[in-house]
Amino acid sequence: MSEPVSALMGRVAAGAVTVRDEGLAGMITLRGDLATAKLRTACKHATGLALPAPGKITGNAAKGLAWMSPDELLVLVPHAGAGAVADQMAQTLAGTHHLAANVSDARALISVAGPHAREVLAKVSPVDMHPGSFAAGDFRRSRIGQVAGAFWIDADEVIRVICFRSQADYVFTLLAKSAEDGAVGFLG
Amino acid sequence: MLTLTCPYCGVAADETELQAGGEAHLKRFGPGASDDEFEGYLFVRENPKGVHFERWRHAYGCGKWFLAARCTVTLEVFGTYPAQSKEPPAHIRKAITAKRPGWTWREFA
Numbered sequence: 252m253s254e255p256v257s258a259l260m261g262r263v264a265a266g267a268v269t270v271r272d273e274g275l276a277g278m279i280t281l282r283g284d285l286a287t288a289k290l291r292t293a294c295k296h297a298t299g300l301a302l303p304a305p306g307k308i309t310g311n312a313a314k315g316l317a318w319m320s321p322d323e324l325l326v327l328v329p330h331a332g333a334g335a336v337a338d339q340m341a342q343t344l345a346g347t348h349h350l351a352a353n354v355s356d357a358r359a360l361i362s363v364a365g366p367h368a369r370e371v372l373a374k375v376s377p378v379d380m381h382p383g384s385f386a387a388g389d390f391r392r393s394r395i396g397q398v399a400g401a402f403w404i405d406a407d408e409v410i411r412v413i414c415f416r417s418q419a420d421y422v423f424t425l426l427a428k429s430a431e432d433g434a435v436g437f438l439g
Numbered sequence: 440m441l442t443l444t445c446p447y448c449g450v451a452a453d454e455t456e457l458q459a460g461g462e463a464h465l466k467r468f469g470p471g472a473s474d475d476e477f478e479g480y481l482f483v484r485e486n487p488k489g490v491h492f493e494r495w496r497h498a499y500g501c502g503k504w505f506l507a508a509r510c511t512v513t514l515e516v517f518g519t520y521p522a523q524s525k526e527p528p529a530h531i532r533k534a535i536t537a538k539r540p541g542w543t544w545r546e547f548a
């Protein structure tokens with residue numbers, strides 16, 4: 252058997268703000284009617300968490316639920332068990348219109364940590380990164396440079412960025428360059 | 440820069456997060472329609488200087504289509520609403536009337 256590896260193979264760009272490959276992460280795309288008890292049960296079994304409100308994330312990268320759209324969640328679980336979790340969710344949701352797909356190997360997870368981490372993202376995405384507009388628990392799907400990406404910020408001001416695996420090198424390089432260029436000084 | 444609030448996410452989305460989808464409220468004329476009706480559905484579009492209704496997709500966000508009422512002269516946005524709306528909802532029309540009394544657009548006013 253071949254060993255799964257992350258697209259960025261553990262790359263780190265260290266500096267005042269450090270950009271880091273977070274390695275393999277389990278991700279399941281879950282689509283369906285978010286208002287149904289069955290779907291809530293499936294999410295609870297997978298993560299132990301309650302459903303996030305629109306634009307929010309509950310939990311963290313190891314066990315989390317992120318709101319993607321009115322009929323889509325991203326389920327974050329450890330990489331090794333993601334396939335089994337997706338299968339179990341599909342079983343729980345049997346008989347209802349849904350999709351539970353293990354997309355772990357189609358994605359990359361990158362962290363951005365340091366004093367001006369917010370500005371590193373603000374320079375490359377249209378999201379208002381001001382602490383008053385984007386706080387711990389908020390989750391945004393948006394644009395990062397020229398590609399799609401999603402991110403959230405935790406209570407320690409560490410930003411975690413999700414992008415497509417095939418674009419991981421572009422996103423990492425862009426974030427590392429933005430970090431290297433230093434603070435703008437607007438968001439502190 | 441145009442900023443439209445996605446009615447599904449509530450996100451104030453910058454133009455670069457969106458995909459333009461042309462005119463809103465097009466009426467599909469199918470089998471049995473006259474040539475003129477079908478031509479109108481396919482090709483005839485409004486090109487107003489002022490109040491306009493458009494389809495937009497929150498392409499880099501939730502991925503959903505929605506409709507927007509805005510002014511093509513000032514880029515002022517009167518409101519956004521779900522793509523399933525067959526006509527501009529009352530609160531949108533009211534918001535336009537407050538700013539542009541006497542406006543008309545196709546059969547709406």
Ligand SMILES: [Zn+2]
Pocket residue numbers: 445446447448449450497500501502503
């Ligand atoms: Zn949206």
